[in-house]
Amino acid sequence: MSKGRRFQAPRGTRDFPPPQMAVRRHVEAAWRKASIDCGFEEIEGPTFEHLDLYTVKSGEGIVSELFSFTREGGDDVYALRPEFTPTLARMAAAKGRSLALPTKWFAIPVHYRAERPQRGRLGEFLQWNVDVVGLDAPLGEVEVLEPAILALERLGLGPEDVEIRLSHRDAIAGLLKALGVAEAQVPAAFELLDRLDRLAPEEFARRGATLDLDEAAIERLRGLGARRFDLGDGAAPIARALGVDPTLLESLEPLREALEARGLLPWCRFDPGIVRGLAYYRGIVFELHERGGGERAVAGGGRYDGLIALLDGPDLAACGMGMGDVVLSLILGDRGLLGDDDGESLMPVPDAFVVALDDEAASRLPGLVATLRRAGLHVRHSHRATRNLGKLLSEANRCRARSAVVLDAGVANDLATVKDLASGEQREIALGQLAASLTP
Amino acid sequence: MSKGRRFQAPRGTRDFPPPQMAVRRHVEAAWRKASIDCGFEEIEGPTFEHLDLYTVKSGEGIVSELFSFTREGGDDVYALRPEFTPTLARMAAAKGRSLALPTKWFAIPVHYRAERPQRGRLGEFLQWNVDVVGLDAPLGEVEVLEPAILALERLGLGPEDVEIRLSHRDAIAGLLKALGVAEAQVPAAFELLDRLDRLAPEEFARRGATLDLDEAAIERLRGLGARRFDLGDGAAPIARALGVDPTLLESLEPLREALEARGLLPWCRFDPGIVRGLAYYRGIVFELHERGGGERAVAGGGRYDGLIALLDGPDLAACGMGMGDVVLSLILGDRGLLGDDDGESLMPVPDAFVVALDDEAASRLPGLVATLRRAGLHVRHSHRATRNLGKLLSEANRCRARSAVVLDAGVANDLATVKDLASGEQREIALGQLAASLTP
Numbered sequence: 001m002s003k004g005r006r007f008q009a010p011r012g013t014r015d016f017p018p019p020q021m022a023v024r025r026h027v028e029a030a031w032r033k034a035s036i037d038c039g040f041e042e043i044e045g046p047t048f049e050h051l052d053l054y055t056v057k058s059g060e061g062i063v064s065e066l067f068s069f070t071r072e073g074g075d076d077v078y079a080l081r082p083e084f085t086p087t088l089a090r091m092a093a094a095k096g097r098s099l100a101l102p103t104k105w106f107a108i109p110v111h112y113r114a115e116r117p118q119r120g121r122l123g124e125f126l127q128w129n130v131d132v133v134g135l136d137a138p139l140g141e142v143e144v145l146e147p148a149i150l151a152l153e154r155l156g157l158g159p160e161d162v163e164i165r166l167s168h169r170d171a172i173a174g175l176l177k178a179l180g181v182a183e184a185q186v187p188a189a190f191e192l193l194d195r196l197d198r199l200a201p202e203e204f205a206r207r208g209a210t211l212d213l214d215e216a217a218i219e220r221l222r223g224l225g226a227r228r229f230d231l232g233d234g235a236a237p238i239a240r241a242l243g244v245d246p247t248l249l250e251s252l253e254p255l256r257e258a259l260e261a262r263g264l265l266p267w268c269r270f271d272p273g274i275v276r277g278l279a280y281y282r283g284i285v286f287e288l289h290e291r292g293g294g295e296r297a298v299a300g301g302g303r304y305d306g307l308i309a310l311l312d313g314p315d316l317a318a319c320g321m322g323m324g325d326v327v328l329s330l331i332l333g334d335r336g337l338l339g340d341d342d343g344e345s346l347m348p349v350p351d352a353f354v355v356a357l358d359d360e361a362a363s364r365l366p367g368l369v370a371t372l373r374r375a376g377l378h379v380r381h382s383h384r385a386t387r388n389l390g391k392l393l394s395e396a397n398r399c400r401a402r403s404a405v406v407l408d409a410g411v412a413n414d415l416a417t418v419k420d421l422a423s424g425e426q427r428e429i430a431l432g433q434l435a436a437s438l439t440p
Numbered sequence: 441m442s443k444g445r446r447f448q449a450p451r452g453t454r455d456f457p458p459p460q461m462a463v464r465r466h467v468e469a470a471w472r473k474a475s476i477d478c479g480f481e482e483i484e485g486p487t488f489e490h491l492d493l494y495t496v497k498s499g500e501g502i503v504s505e506l507f508s509f510t511r512e513g514g515d516d517v518y519a520l521r522p523e524f525t526p527t528l529a530r531m532a533a534a535k536g537r538s539l540a541l542p543t544k545w546f547a548i549p550v551h552y553r554a555e556r557p558q559r560g561r562l563g564e565f566l567q568w569n570v571d572v573v574g575l576d577a578p579l580g581e582v583e584v585l586e587p588a589i590l591a592l593e594r595l596g597l598g599p600e601d602v603e604i605r606l607s608h609r610d611a612i613a614g615l616l617k618a619l620g621v622a623e624a625q626v627p628a629a630f631e632l633l634d635r636l637d638r639l640a641p642e643e644f645a646r647r648g649a650t651l652d653l654d655e656a657a658i659e660r661l662r663g664l665g666a667r668r669f670d671l672g673d674g675a676a677p678i679a680r681a682l683g684v685d686p687t688l689l690e691s692l693e694p695l696r697e698a699l700e701a702r703g704l705l706p707w708c709r710f711d712p713g714i715v716r717g718l719a720y721y722r723g724i725v726f727e728l729h730e731r732g733g734g735e736r737a738v739a740g741g742g743r744y745d746g747l748i749a750l751l752d753g754p755d756l757a758a759c760g761m762g763m764g765d766v767v768l769s770l771i772l773g774d775r776g777l778l779g780d781d782d783g784e785s786l787m788p789v790p791d792a793f794v795v796a797l798d799d800e801a802a803s804r805l806p807g808l809v810a811t812l813r814r815a816g817l818h819v820r821h822s823h824r825a826t827r828n829l830g831k832l833l834s835e836a837n838r839c840r841a842r843s844a845v846v847l848d849a850g851v852a853n854d855l856a857t858v859k860d861l862a863s864g865e866q867r868e869i870a871l872g873q874l875a876a877s878l879t880p
Contacts, residue, residue: 003750004533005751005752008490010486010490010518011516017531036788036818037816037819039821041461043455046564047552048453048507056445068509069508072554112487114511114512150814261807261810263810309444350479366702370586371703373590374590377477379479
C-alpha cells in the first residue's frame, strides 16, 4: 500500500547516492589538485547573483536561459548562475588596484541552465573554472590549459582520447577576408562558422549567401570549420594547406611556442571552426573535445579582456577555462576509467571493521571503535546482533575493509586479533597498539 | 573615472576570496574526514527541489521562507533547498526496500533562506548533514553525535567550548504534566518552551496563562527552559533537583549509557528547554551551543521516524544532525583557531618556487615547472621579468613556499640550487632528481 506522496528530483538535476558521489569527488579531487599544483588559489561566490550581472555581460537574450526569482517583498531580481566568469570578474573588480597581478584563481561551482536538458547538458552541473587575470596572450591561455591537461592525465586520459582545439580570432578574421568576406561581415561570418555543426547544409548555404559569398566561397567557409591541423610544425604548413598567405596565421606562432615549452603541444590542434559564440571572447579561443568527437565539448575557454572594467574594475587582461562534469564523466565512464562498478571502487575504504564475539567484547566495542576513530582511522562495525564470525567477516568484506578486528575472550587480557582481509594473515595485537598497527 | 557598472553579491550571500575559501575548506575537510572515519558515506542532491517536497513536510508556512521559482514555460514550482532532510528522505524512499539498514549518509550541501539575514544566519550557507536510517533511539542519536564531536575536536574545540544540550520529548511531556499542563495542551506548552528565549517575560506569562497554568506553574515552566543539568550521574539527581518523580526521566538513562560508551558524556547536558520547533521531530532532540551561549546553535538535530514513509518509502527509523558553517566559523575565529591572519595560513603551501637568473635558465623554466607539477608537486614561479635573486626570493617567501629552486648557469650542466626557505640551507641537485628531492 502506498502511504505517502512520491517525489522525483527536478528534471535535469541529479541525485548522487554514495557511488555516484564517489565519482564526483574523484573528478573534483583531480581538478582541485591540478589547480593547486599549478599555483591557482581557490575561490567561491554566491550560487545566485543579481540578474543584471548576466545581462550586462551577455545581453537580454540570456534571460530565457536562466532560473530567476525574487525575494518576497523585495525588488531585486536574482538568477541562479549559468557560469562563473561574471562572479569572478565582479570579485576581481571589487579588489580593484589591490589585486595582485597575475591573479590565478580556480573554483568548482554548481551552475544552472533553464533550457530543456539534453545528453551532456543538464539543468544543474558542476563546472571547474580556471582563470588568470593580468597575463596577456598567449601566456595566460597556456597557464589555464596546463592544469586542464594535468587533471585529464591524472584521470587516465591522454592526447589519444582528448584534444585541445585552438583557434585565434585574428587568424580566422584573416582567413575570412581571404575568402572574400567584407570587413563589416566578419562578425556575421564568425557566427555562421560557430553554428556550422548545428545548421543543415542548405541553411548554411542560404545564410552564407547573405554574406555576399559565392558558392565556392561558401564551400571553402564550410571547409574551414571542418578541418583540423597539427600545430607542431607551425603556421607555414597550415597556410599552405589552406592556400593562404602564411602571415595571416602568424598569431598562432607565439601560442605554439608557449604550448611546446609546457609540453602541451601533443594535445593541440588548430581548428578554424572554433569560434565560441560568447561575444566577449577575444583573440585565442579553444575547446577540449573527445578525439572521436561524439560528445559535446569537455571544456572551453578564451580571453575576456575588458570584462572586469565593464564591472567597474581596472582594465585588466584575463582569460579562463571551464570544464563541466557531465561530458567528462561520460568520456571517463566509456573508457572504464571510473572502475567497472559505477563508482563503488572509488568509495573510501575502511581501515578496520570491528566485530565482537561475546558480551564482554560487545561492551568494550563502542569505546574501542571511538578510540580508533579519534586516532584518524576509518572504522566500521556491525549493527547486527549476530556473534557468528563468518557472517561478521562477510559483512566486513562487503564494505571492502582492509582489516577485521576480532574481539573475543582475549579482550579480558586487552588483546584483539587483527585479520588482514586481503591476505588472510592474522596477528594478536594489544588493544593499546591497535591504532598504530591499523594505520596504513 | 568609473567606466563600468558596479555589482555587489546579493544580500545574505558571501564571496570567498582565497583566504576565506581556505577557512571553508578547512571546516569542510574536518566535517568530511570525521564523517568517513565514523563510517558515513557521502551523498548529494539537487540544490533545488519541487516546492511541495518542503510543504508536505513542514506545512504551507514554510513557503515565505523559501526562494521559489519556475522554469519558463513550465508549471512546476521549485524552491532552493532550506534544509537537506527532505532530499535525503526522498532519496531513501526511492531506494525503498533495497536500502541497506542501517544506512549512514552525510552531505555538505549549500542551503538557502529567504528571510532577512542576521548575525549567524545568512541567506546562503553550508550545512553538514549526518543521518542514520534504520537505527532506533538512542543508538541512532549517538551515531550522529559521534562525528559531530570528532570534527569539533579536530578543529580545536573541547567540551569547555561547546556543549551538547539534549532533551527527550517524552521526559519533557512528563515534566509538563507534573506542572499541571493538561494532555491536550502539551503541544502548545512545547511551542511555548521552544520560544522562551525569544519572548518577553510578559508575553511568555500571557501565553502561559492560556494553557490554564497559574503564576507559580508559569514560573516553573520558565525555570525548566532556563536550567541545564549534568547527565553524568543519571536521571535521579536531575529529578531531585526538579522535584519530580524520577520515573518521568527514565527515557534519559539509555541515552546516557550510550553517550558514555562512546566517550561523549563530558560534552552533554540535559536541557529541558531544547524542543526544536520542527514539528516532525520525535523522542530525543539536541542542539550544540557555544558554552558561553552568545551565538545561535552550532548544530541541531533529532529523530524523524515516519518522514521517509510520508514520501512513499518504507516506514523506517531515522535521525540526523545538521551543523552550519556560519556560527561555527564565528566560534573558531573568536578562539583564534583559524590562524591570526584571516585564513592565509590555511592556504595550500607551495612545495617550490622556481626562479631563473639568466636567459638560458629562463628558457628551461616552463618545461621544468611542468615536469615538477606533473610529479604532483605544488610549484610556482615568478611572472616578473626581473633576474634579481633577492626580489625573486622575497616573492617566494610571500607565497610561503617551502623551497626555492634557483636556476642559473648550472642548468647547462643540468643542475639547480635548492634553498630551504625556512632554514636557509642550500643544496645543489641534478635536475633529474629535483622532483624526488622536493617531495615532502
